[in-house]
Amino acid sequence: MPEGHTLHRLAKLHHKQFAGGVVRVSSPQGRFADGAALVDGRVLVKAEAVGKHLLHHYDSGLVVHVHLGLYGKFTESPVPMADPVGEVRMRLIGAGRNGEAHGTDLRGPTACEILVEPEVAALEHRLGPDPLRRDADPDRAWRRIHRSQRPIGALLMDQKVLAGVGNVYRAEVLFRHNISPYRPGAQLTREEWQALWFDLVDLMKVGVRRGVMVVVRREHDHGAPSYAADRPRTYVYRRAGDPCRLCRTPVLHSVMEGRNLFWCPTCQQT
Known part of the structure; x- marks a missing residue:
């Protein structure tokens, strides 16, 4: 299972690639279709990590929560992206503040779900301090x-x-x-x-x-x-x-x- 540094590294990458711009979100596999529809076309405000959890915050107040588990993995791809290969739970395509388009596919996560802010707060409350976060105690x-x-x-x-x-x-x-x-x-x-x-x-x-x-x-x-x-x-x-x-x-x-x-x-x- 990826350790915390992997999630923080992903959060930094996704924040750089997508934050500040409109993101197209889909679920080629279909298992996250309803959640993807809720954030598709919204602006990604920030990406962050808490322990082994990745959080994508959108301007609507909704948050996509990803836990990679044992088999989850993001694959970065150039845009335009090729047709999905395999069981792609979530696909993101967008351009951040620098205007350069990027795409990424998520496969095999333990969790990929929509949370609202109180649920994010409850998740963070359940976790111990994260050595990689400045607010850790x-x-x-x-x-x-x-x-x-x-x-x-x-x-x-x-x-x-x-x-x-x-x-x-x-x-x-x-x-x-x-x-x-x-x-x-x-x-x-x-x-x-x-x-x-x-x-x-x-x-x-x-x-x-x-x-x-x-x-x-x-x-x-x-x-x-x-x-x-x-x-x-x-x-x-x-x-x-x-x-x-x-x-x-x-x-x-x-x-x-x-x-x-x-x-x-x-x-x-x-």
Whole structure:
């Protein structure tokens, strides 16, 4: 599932391409036809992201909410666009303030729906603070973390606690701060939480800027290749059984609350 930096990157792109202009919205697949008709021909005011949620705000006050889930993806295309290929849930065509026309197709999202502003506010209220938003309050997450006996590895993935963090950032930020994913949240110090938060802010900003998750410090970015040819190196994510880049202990793997977990038992002692 795409992590928060991907949604913020999409929001920046869509805001640049479409905001300030009339957008033609359709649903070639048909599953979003009624919603598309409500915003078709309206002006897109802004695109923004909150955690793993993308929001398109229109001048009518209606908002298109997209959650990509595991399989959702936007495909950018030149205009005029070719006939839709596959199950296109939503197609956008428009020109933003610079007058240059753009098009994009959305396929396979978990959610693509119309919301009104009170529903958007309710969505945001359900989510924890997003490290990529200027209005984020890390103390909101801290208040839940330091009262919880759940492991910090689970809390970081709970979108009600912290919005936008996924499996890669969870594994890597805990390694970078020598914290076991199994340590109960209540045993985390405030100083440790603040260090985790500010590191997530920095790492995720790099993700927005570069489009990939860069998590290994420059002095450690050598040796064994990444788990995939098109991804930067990681410390522990998807490296089960491989030697830790720092101490050479084999990286461990388990499943925590239904999600794959990777960590070094030497560098991340409870």
